[in-house]
Amino acid sequence: MEFKSGFIALTGSPNVGKSTLLNALVGTKIAIVSKKPQTTRNRITGVLTREDCQMIFMDTPGLQTPKNKLGEFMLKTAEQTARDVDAVLFVADAKVGVREKDEEILTRLANSETPLVIALNKIDAVDGERAAEQETILRKYGKPVFRISAAEKLGLAELAEYLKRYLVEGPMYYPADMVTDQPEQVIAAEFIREKALKSIGKEIPHGIGVVVEKLEREEDRDLTNIDAVIYCEKDSHKGIIIGAGGRMLKKIASAAREDMQMLFGGKVFLQVWVKVKPDWRNKAGVLRTLGYDERQ
Numbered sequence: 001m002e003f004k005s006g007f008i009a010l011t012g013s014p015n016v017g018k019s020t021l022l023n024a025l026v027g028t029k030i031a032i033v034s035k036k037p038q039t040t041r042n043r044i045t046g047v048l049t050r051e052d053c054q055m056i057f058m059d060t061p062g063l064q065t066p067k068n069k070l071g072e073f074m075l076k077t078a079e080q081t082a083r084d085v086d087a088v089l090f091v092a093d094a095k096v097g098v099r100e101k102d103e104e105i106l107t108r109l110a111n112s113e114t115p116l117v118i119a120l121n122k123i124d125a126v127d128g129e130r131a132a133e134q135e136t137i138l139r140k141y142g143k144p145v146f147r148i149s150a151a152e153k154l155g156l157a158e159l160a161e162y163l164k165r166y167l168v169e170g171p172m173y174y175p176a177d178m179v180t181d182q183p184e185q186v187i188a189a190e191f192i193r194e195k196a197l198k199s200i201g202k203e204i205p206h207g208i209g210v211v212v213e214k215l216e217r218e219e220d221r222d223l224t225n226i227d228a229v230i231y232c233e234k235d236s237h238k239g240i241i242i243g244a245g246g247r248m249l250k251k252i253a254s255a256a257r258e259d260m261q262m263l264f265g266g267k268v269f270l271q272v273w274v275k276v277k278p279d280w281r282n283k284a285g286v287l288r289t290l291g292y293d294e295r296q
Ligand SMILES: Nc1nc2c(ncn2[C@@H]2O[C@H](COP(=O)(O)OP(=O)(O)OP(=O)(O)O)[C@@H](O)[C@H]2O)c(=O)[nH]1
Pocket: 013, 014, 015, 016, 017, 018, 019, 020, 021, 032, 033, 034, 035, 036, 037, 038, 039, 040, 061, 062, 121, 122, 123, 124, 125, 148, 149, 150, 151, 152
């Protein structure tokens, strides 16, 4: 039996459930899920290994009109990824419906040489009629459309089976037990960012970045020591993140620590600081320190 492998880009508008889908397909919490749009900023790779094949998923940042350097970088990364892969999996949201922007992107993707597969997600949240209506819109592009629910794990086996046809005879790029190639620091930072976004709600819209400055293992004690900094734009935001008596920061850190313990195994000792760096999103240099490398 020949072994097949390939790279598949996950793309679609913000908040349609790409990260949830990646996690559901790969089976371990890697990509970051949040109710806020635009939470995926890194190209997090999920690896699905089976006896006969390996699929490497790229979780691309949402495609949208860029508003600042970070946005420009995100769009560029998404488009580059779509060109370099064996297939593109476009995710649409049955709840919100197919947007004008989705149709623009689908038109572009359908005309490109890379095979395109479309998934209509969140079918658990709509009735059959609504799902059928959205599916009709998506079928216009003459590409396969799958109805799925990433959250309820519906239709995922069929989707994965279909995607296998785009794999090509090739090596196992990653060891069978590996689920991501992101450096642990980046994943740890994403965990903190996700918890902060969830806890702080709308008060600091996208105005934070997280850097893990130290990640050291003490194998004999089964302990990982992590130091991280949350960057925000304003003093008032720093106050919100820290919270009265430091309670908010404590809540963020302890929730993040739980996820880290699951990922790294053993105990995690986590220390988080909050620093103000005005306008951090528009500074290419800072973006690089935060792990968003333009050269990728
Ligand atoms: N009802 C329902 N909700 C879902 C499903 N999949 C994802 N969601 C929810 O949709 C929201 C966005 O999910 P994400 O996985 O973060 O979406 P994303 O496309 O990765 O978002 P970006 O990182 O902004 O591009 C979260 O609140 C998820 O819980 C689904 O199948 N059904």
